[in-house]
Each structure stands twice: as C-alpha cells, then as structure tokens.
Amino acid sequence: MLVAYEPGSWESTSEALKQEYFATHHAFEEYADAHGRRFGSASLAGADTATTIRHIDGAVTVADGPFVESVEQVGGYYDVELPDLDSAIAAGRLLPASYTVEIRPAVTIERYEPV
Amino acid sequence: MTVPARMVLETVVQEEWGRLTSLLLAQYRRLDLVEDALGDAVEAAARRWPMDGAPDSPSAWLLTTARRRAVDRLRAESMAQRKARLLVTDAEHLQEGPAAMADPGGLVEDDLLRLVLMCTHPALAPEAASALALRLVLGVSTHDIARLFLVSEATAAARITRAKKKIVTAGIPFAVPAADVIPQRLETVAQTAYLAFTAGYTPGSGPHLLRADLAGEAIRLVRVVVGLCPSAPASVALLALTLLQHSRRDARVGDDGRLVLLADQDRRQWRRDEIDEALTLLASPVLAGSVSPLAASYVVQARIAAEHANAASPEETRWERIAEHYDVLLALFPSPSTRLARAVAVAEASGPEAGLAALDKVEIPGSHRVAAVRAELLSRRGDAGGARAAYGEAIAACRNDLERAYLVERQRALPGLNPP
Numbered sequence: 001m002l003v004a005y006e007p008g009s010w011e012s013t014s015e016a017l018k019q020e021y022f023a024t025h026h027a028f029e030e031y032a033d034a035h036g037r038r039f040g041s042a043s044l045a046g047a048d049t050a051t052t053i054r055h056i057d058g059a060v061t062v063a064d065g066p067f068v069e070s071v072e073q074v075g076g077y078y079d080v081e082l083p084d085l086d087s088a089i090a091a092g093r094l095l096p097a098s099y100t101v102e103i104r105p106a107v108t109i110e111r112y113e114p115v
Numbered sequence: 116m117t118v119p120a121r122m123v124l125e126t127v128v129q130e131e132w133g134r135l136t137s138l139l140l141a142q143y144r145r146l147d148l149v150e151d152a153l154g155d156a157v158e159a160a161a162r163r164w165p166m167d168g169a170p171d172s173p174s175a176w177l178l179t180t181a182r183r184r185a186v187d188r189l190r191a192e193s194m195a196q197r198k199a200r201l202l203v204t205d206a207e208h209l210q211e212g213p214a215a216m217a218d219p220g221g222l223v224e225d226d227l228l229r230l231v232l233m234c235t236h237p238a239l240a241p242e243a244a245s246a247l248a249l250r251l252v253l254g255v256s257t258h259d260i261a262r263l264f265l266v267s268e269a270t271a272a273a274r275i276t277r278a279k280k281k282i283v284t285a286g287i288p289f290a291v292p293a294a295d296v297i298p299q300r301l302e303t304v305a306q307t308a309y310l311a312f313t314a315g316y317t318p319g320s321g322p323h324l325l326r327a328d329l330a331g332e333a334i335r336l337v338r339v340v341v342g343l344c345p346s347a348p349a350s351v352a353l354l355a356l357t358l359l360q361h362s363r364r365d366a367r368v369g370d371d372g373r374l375v376l377l378a379d380q381d382r383r384q385w386r387r388d389e390i391d392e393a394l395t396l397l398a399s400p401v402l403a404g405s406v407s408p409l410a411a412s413y414v415v416q417a418r419i420a421a422e423h424a425n426a427a428s429p430e431e432t433r434w435e436r437i438a439e440h441y442d443v444l445l446a447l448f449p450s451p452s453t454r455l456a457r458a459v460a461v462a463e464a465s466g467p468e469a470g471l472a473a474l475d476k477v478e479i480p481g482s483h484r485v486a487a488v489r490a491e492l493l494s495r496r497g498d499a500g501g502a503r504a505a506y507g508e509a510i511a512a513c514r515n516d517l518e519r520a521y522l523v524e525r526q527r528a529l530p531g532l533n534p535p
Contacts, residue, residue: 085236085288090296
C-alpha cells in the first residue's frame with residue numbers, strides 16, 4: 001500500500017495533530033493485524049531528497065527528483081497481507097484523510113531467489 | 116405442445132446465465148475455467164437438444180454438463196502442471212460442495228449478488244465493469260457488447276480480459292461486502308448498468324444508429340439487481356428511468372432510418388405497459404424517504420420522462436413542471452447539459468425569450484447542441500440572421516452525419532436566405 005500526500009512540514013505540525021496521525025496509523029495497523037499480516041513499512045523522506053535512476057538509450061542517468069512529478073508525492077508504504085481488495089480498501093480508509101492511498105498487489109516472480 | 120429445443124436453449128441462456136456462472140464460480144473460483152466450461156455446455160446443448168429433445172430441467176442439464184467440462188479441463192491442466200490463481204471468496208463460501216440449483220434459500224441468490232458486485236467493483240474502470248457485467252451476468256456476447264459501446268470486437272474483448280485480470284490479480288473478491296459499504300456498492304452497480312443503457316442510445320451510424328435491443332439488456336441487469344435488493348433506491352429509480360426512456364424506442368427511429376425527435380414521435384408506439392410499470396415504481400415507498408443524491412437524480416430524471424409519457428400530445432406537455440424538475444436536478448448535479456435541457460423546457464413553457472435568457476453562458480465544449488438550440492430559439496423569435504449564424508456554428512461543430520443534415524435543412528428553411 002503506497003501512501004501519498006502533499007508535502008508539508010512534519011516538524012511544524014502541532015502535537016495534537018501528530019497524535020491524530022499516530023492514532024489513524026495505529027487503527028490501520030490493528031486492522032491489518034486482525035485481518036491479515038504486516039510485513040514491513042516505512043516513512044520516506046520528502047520527494048525533494050529523491051534520486052531517480054533511469055536507463056536512457058543504453059546509458060544510466062541519475063537525476064534529482066522523484067519519478068512522477070505531481071502535487072502529491074509517495075511518502076511511505078505498508079507491506080501487508082490482507083484477504084482481498086475489499087479488506088485492503090477498508091484498511092486504507094483508516095489512514096489519514098489527507099493521504100491518497102494506492103493499493104497494489106505484491107507479486108512473486110517465478111524462479112527468482114534473493115541472495 | 117413442445118417448444119423447439121433451440122428456443123428452450125435461448126431462453127435458459129438468457130434467464131439463467133448469471134445464476135449458472137455464479138454457481139460455477141462459487142465452486143471452481145476461476146473465471147476463465149467457468150466461462151469456457153459454460154460455453155462448452157451451451158455448445159453441447161445446441162448440438163444435442165435438437166436431436167434428443169430439450170431436457171426437463173434445461174438449466175440443471177447445463178450446470179451438470181458445465182461441471183463435467185470443468186473437471187475435464189482441470190484434469191488436463193494438472194497433467195500440464197499448470198496452476199491458476201483462484202478468486203478470493205468470503206469465509207462462509209470456502210466450504211466444498213456445490214449448491215443445488217433447486218436451492219430455495221438465499222444461497223443461489225447470494226451467489227448471483229456476489230457475481231454482480233464483483234463485476235461492478237469500483238476498482239474496475241466503468242466501461243470495463245459494464246462490459247464484464249453484461250458478459251458474465253447476462254451472457255451477452257462480446258460481439259454485441261462491442262456493438263453496444265461502438266467499439267471494435269477486439270477492443271471489447273480486451274476490456275473484458277483486462278477486467279478479469281484485474282479481478283484475479285488485485286484480489287477483487289467474489290463476496291458480499293460488509294453491510295456498511297453495500298449501499299454504496301449498489302449505487303456503483305446502478306451507475307454501471309446506466310452506462311450500458313445510455314451506450315445503447317448514443318447515436319451511431321447506419322444500422323447501428325440506435326442499439327435499443329442492447330439497451331434492453333442493460334435494463335435486464337437493473338432488473339437482476341432490483342430482484343436481489345428490492346429496497347435499494349438507486350436501482351428502483353433507475354429501473355423506472357430506463358423503462359420510461361426505453362418505452363419510446365419504436366418511435367425514435369423513422370421508416371427512413373432517421374432519428375425522430377420527441378415532439379414528432381408517434382406516441383401510440385410508446386410501450387404503455389412499460390410506462391405503467393415505471394410509474395408504479397416511481398410511486399414505490401422505497402423512494403418516498405430521503406435518498407442519496409444519485410438515487411434522487413434518477414428519480415427526478417424519471418419524473419421528467421414521466422411528464423412526457425403522460426402527455427397525450429406534445430402540446431399537452433407540462434413544461435413548467437419539467438423546468439422545475441430540471442432545477443432540482445441542477446441542484447443535485449450541476450452540468451451544462453442539464454442547464455441546456457432546462458433552457459429548452461423554459462423556452463417551451465415561457466417562450467423563446469425566456470429560453471434564450473436561460474441559455475445565457477451555457478457552454479458545452481466540442482458540442483453543437485447549445486448552438487443548435489440557440490438557433491432554433493432565435494428563429495422562433497423571428498431573428499433569421501442570428502439564427503442563420505447560430506446554425507452555421509452548430510453545423511461546423513456537429514460530427515454526426517444525420518444530425519448535421521437536419522441542421523442544414525433547418526438553416527435552409529430560414530426566411531430570406533434563398534433568392535425568390
């Protein structure tokens with residue numbers, strides 16, 4: 001589950017609002033634990049710190065910035081296992097209303113073994 | 116008297132396709148397998164029934180045959196060591212064992228509801244959901260789905276394939292959702308069905324001018340939903356609306372193959388039984404209380420259609436009432452096309468001057484309709500010059516051959532254009 005939001009300053013956010021955000025994430029995590037499993041999650045630093053690697057005409061170019069330029073930026077993710085899309089939607093709805101949440105199935109690549 | 120086997124098959128496919136599909140899906144949880152197996156069974160029936168006579172219980176015959184085909188296919192697959200992903204179902208459905216066709220309880224209907232909700236899941240693109248619901252719930256062929264949406268058969272097939280892939284990969288469940296989201300999901304079903312219905316009335320060309328027969332299939336879809344959830348306001352209101360619009364189908368295309376405008380239609384050709392059914396639905400207590408904006412918009416559109424249906428002649432139309440209904444609709448969902456329709460109603464009720472005032476600042480980019488209405492109203496007011504210019508604007512923007520021909524004709528008929 002990818003989480004996107006309009007970049008803003010977390011540091012200057014009021015303590016009360018921070019607690020609200022924490023509470024919604026807790027609600028999400030409790031839902032995921034009750035209905036499935038959590039594998040991992042991370043909050044990402046702002047998109048202004050992103051570096052993008054692209055292969056253009058056989059050459060590797062490294063560029064400043066995220067791969068999609070938009071008002072909203074991917075700000076974090078949850079790797080969870082839930083029974084179906086409806087439960088994933090129910091879980092995703094628990095996250096802060098200021099987020100846009102993208103749900104993507106994780107896939108296993110046949111014959112690939114990580115080292 | 117025996118009904119010909121071919122007709123028995125046609126009827127059972129038309130009436131039972133969704134039920135058979137949903138029963139098979141509950142058992143095998145594989146879209147491709149179920150579709151192929153059911154397709155095989157129908158093919159076998161088309162061969163065998165004319166020779167052996169139709170069976171006593173045609174749908175049970177199809178179900179048994181489809182099950183046998185599914186098992187054959189699964190056996191062949193396990194030889195090839197292929198393993199396909201299964202649909203996600205809800206817990207109560209994971210138990211093994213087929214449900215009997217004769218099941219008098221809720222199980223069969225629940226399966227059909229699962230199928231409808233899966234096909235119309237909001238995570239699917241609306242056109243894809245429409246196409247998939249027609250295909251899986253009603254058994255409409257890909258050929259007809261393509262004809263309905265005015266796309267190539269390859270495009271229609273690709274849409275359906277993509278939707279099926281998304282269902283399996285994203286884990287859209289074959290399940291009845293939580294009670295708190297059901298009303299919202301039923302609204303999506305209604306929107307999906309209405310999309311298919313309006314596609315049938317989008318003017319095409321040649322023999323595909325209107326595809327009213329296929330719009331009728333969308334009404335069947337609405338009926339399925341109303342049958343499953345009789346107290347869902349959006350579905351009930353949509354059934355009333357689509358029945359009223361559909362009741363005029365025979366009068367909408369003239370003998371010369373042209374579209375006939377509402378005012379010029381032979382009202383004796385309107386289907387009275389369908390109008391009556393719609394009026395009864397509109398009076399239903401389900402629609403009496405406060406309903407969602409979507410349901411309310413279907414109700415008010417149905418009331419507009421009902422005003423036309425109840426007018427014995429165009430002159431007897433209660434245009435003031437219709438204009439009021441459009442005000443309600445605008446308050447719910449403001450849109451330029453609704454404002455345009457309201458302006459027409461105002462013009463009919465209070466004259467071209469009022470109509471032109473209502474038309475002020477209405478713009479529909481890329482459409483000829485606003486200019487066409489303005490031209491008509493200017494001409495009624497006696498402003499031939501203004502009307503000629505507005506018709507010119509409409510003609511330039513119009514992309515439908517038949518409609519353009521009509522506009523050119525209207526422009527030519529204006530006084531003072533042709534030398535005496």
